[in-house]
Amino acid sequence: MVKTESIAMNDMMLLIEPQIPALRRYARALLRDTAAADDLVQDCLERAIGRWHQRRSDGDARTWLFTILHNLAASRLRQRTRRGLHMSLEDAESALPARPASQEDALRHRDLLRGLAALPEDQRSVLLLVAVEELSYAETAAVLDVPIGTVMSRLSRGRHKLMQLMDSPAPAGAESTSGQTHLRRIK
Amino acid sequence: MITGRPIGEDDLQAYVDQALEPARRDEVKAYLDRHPDIAARVAGYAAQRDALRDALKPIAEEPVPPELSLARLIEARERRRFRPGSRAVAAAVLCLALGGVSGWSARSLTLPPETGIIALGEEAAASYAVYAPDRKRPVEIDAGGRDELIRWVSNRLQHPVSVPDLATAGYRFMGGRLVATAHGPAGLFLYDDDKGIRIAVLVRPMAVEKEATMSELNYGSVAGYAWANDGIGYSLVSEAPAQMLHPLADEVRRQISGKI
Numbered sequence: 001m002v003k004t005e006s007i008a009m010n011d012m013m014l015l016i017e018p019q020i021p022a023l024r025r026y027a028r029a030l031l032r033d034t035a036a037a038d039d040l041v042q043d044c045l046e047r048a049i050g051r052w053h054q055r056r057s058d059g060d061a062r063t064w065l066f067t068i069l070h071n072l073a074a075s076r077l078r079q080r081t082r083r084g085l086h087m088s089l090e091d092a093e094s095a096l097p098a099r100p101a102s103q104e105d106a107l108r109h110r111d112l113l114r115g116l117a118a119l120p121e122d123q124r125s126v127l128l129l130v131a132v133e134e135l136s137y138a139e140t141a142a143v144l145d146v147p148i149g150t151v152m153s154r155l156s157r158g159r160h161k162l163m164q165l166m167d168s169p170a171p172a173g174a175e176s177t178s179g180q181t182h183l184r185r186i187k
Numbered sequence: 188m189i190t191g192r193p194i195g196e197d198d199l200q201a202y203v204d205q206a207l208e209p210a211r212r213d214e215v216k217a218y219l220d221r222h223p224d225i226a227a228r229v230a231g232y233a234a235q236r237d238a239l240r241d242a243l244k245p246i247a248e249e250p251v252p253p254e255l256s257l258a259r260l261i262e263a264r265e266r267r268r269f270r271p272g273s274r275a276v277a278a279a280v281l282c283l284a285l286g287g288v289s290g291w292s293a294r295s296l297t298l299p300p301e302t303g304i305i306a307l308g309e310e311a312a313a314s315y316a317v318y319a320p321d322r323k324r325p326v327e328i329d330a331g332g333r334d335e336l337i338r339w340v341s342n343r344l345q346h347p348v349s350v351p352d353l354a355t356a357g358y359r360f361m362g363g364r365l366v367a368t369a370h371g372p373a374g375l376f377l378y379d380d381d382k383g384i385r386i387a388v389l390v391r392p393m394a395v396e397k398e399a400t401m402s403e404l405n406y407g408s409v410a411g412y413a414w415a416n417d418g419i420g421y422s423l424v425s426e427a428p429a430q431m432l433h434p435l436a437d438e439v440r441r442q443i444s445g446k447i
Contacts (some may be wrong), residue, residue, distance in 0.1 A: 006303070025243050041255055045255065113242055116239070
């Protein structure tokens, strides 16, 4: 059967559309800027629509979408670094979810996401893709274009580092909600 | 089953992510039972994983903003492809300029190829541009020769066609003709209203995209709709905003699905 425009459109609606919420989540967690993250997702979707015919039919649409998005995010983050742009903590936090279950959760989530933001970008990506987006190690390796071994070591280092960050006192000036008691509370 | 393989850091990570085979998972579990300090670290990672998901979950639960509506983005892309000055048009012009010399290589610049109702819509717009402004002889067979026109077009298309009736919408049938397209012969029917606004309906068999839902077309001054039904493609275009033509296209579609 000839692959026609309408079938392609149906495929796109079926395979791309359900991924949009997850793509937004990944972009925002990486960029910590709602508007910039959504711009990135829009860019990603436009590219996906334009390249739909070039997609390997045996490939997984989700992995493919995350690959496009990750590459866009990585180049955006590099631009930011080059321009010396630095987001203020307030900006970054306004981009975070604002509907936690409780006050305690709110503080816990804020600390955790601050810690996540303090990780090197390569560890943060792996942690988000594996732990939050539930990509397999192989899929994560494909998205980041690195060997699985690299995914595993970044994952291990990222988890360890984040645990240490949560374990240590909050930086001066910030409200102290971290520390030992906090760690016990996570458990 | 005990493999005897030593437990590695990767095993601990995979244990957290529930990515281990059942046999290996049991081995790791037994190992953690013997090593409470490492078990505590692994439990911390698992809690961290849950907490990250909880913290970021609300983002994925937000309503998707309209700018990220996939249907809208697809539609916007289709419109861009039709707009004069777009890549496809530039490539087509280049094709003409290069002529027979390197026509084949120039063709490849028009990727992705315009097929299906996209091509049909372009053909309708091209026919409209040639025949609708013609004040002297817009049609080859006028409304009086409706039956003859239907026979002629049906024969050449090797498919029975009918002429949609848009009188209730205020558009008189003017007549029609057979036109040439890159995908073979097509029937062109013209209509006009009291103000002289003309509408064209193009009909031809579809080699690809034999069934396609109605798509909006936009070529600057000419707009309209195209769709395909049971292997026959239809496009309705005019010099009017597409939204104004929507009820007319719906009416044509309704008549056709009722007749064929």
